[in-house]
Amino acid sequence: FFTSNGEIRTQARVGSSGGVAFTKTGFTTGVWYMIAITYDASTLAMKYMSGGSATLNDGGSASISNLDVGPQLRVGSDQNKGNTVDGIIDEVCLWDTVLPDDSLKQVYNLGKPLDVTSAAADYTETVNLVGYWTMDAGTGSSVSDSSTNSNSLTIQGVADYTSTTP
Numbered sequence: 001f002f003t004s005n006g007e008i009r010t011q012a013r014v015g016s017s018g019g020v021a022f023t024k025t026g027f028t029t030g031v032w033y034m035i036a037i038t039y040d041a042s043t044l045a046m047k048y049m050s051g052g053s054a055t056l057n058d059g060g061s062a063s064i065s066n067l068d069v070g071p072q073l074r075v076g077s078d079q080n081k082g083n084t085v086d087g088i089i090d091e092v093c094l095w096d097t098v099l100p101d102d103s104l105k106q107v108y109n110l111g112k113p114l115d116v117t118s119a120a121a122d123y124t125e126t127v128n129l130v131g132y133w134t135m136d137a138g139t140g141s142s143v144s145d146s147s148t149n150s151n152s153l154t155i156q157g158v159a160d161y162t163s164t165t166p
Helices: 101-111
Strands: 008-014 018-024 033-039 043-050 057-063 092-095 129-134
Touching: 008 101, 043 101
Parallel strands: none
Antiparallel strands: 008 018, 033 043, 043 057, 092 129
């Protein structure tokens, strides 16, 4: 989640007590970022791109095994819903594979939204897409999945919608 002091915090839990967390600082408010969190059965990692940049930056990593997301995936808050994102969330995607750096760059598309349900030059992982939530509904407490998997997201708390795009 993105905190009000310019940090992005990534957390993963194993069971009720174990887990890892790491924080990347230096983010600027008012700038769009693509944040990619990956897990490959041993390492949880974060990469990010900002503004119109074509550079993929390392945001940190931690070793973790036996991660089981289970029935809940949280975007924008910690496990207790006590720390929530201080910003706008758009274009949430989930794949069942770790995307190569070239695919991440293509998905970010220099800050212009890319439809991840269709293949593009360096992005061919459409078959691995588990969920794609564009956050374009504008109202309501549920976000429809634009992939073929029908994995709707439930919004907990109050959601403010905006038509602002990067």
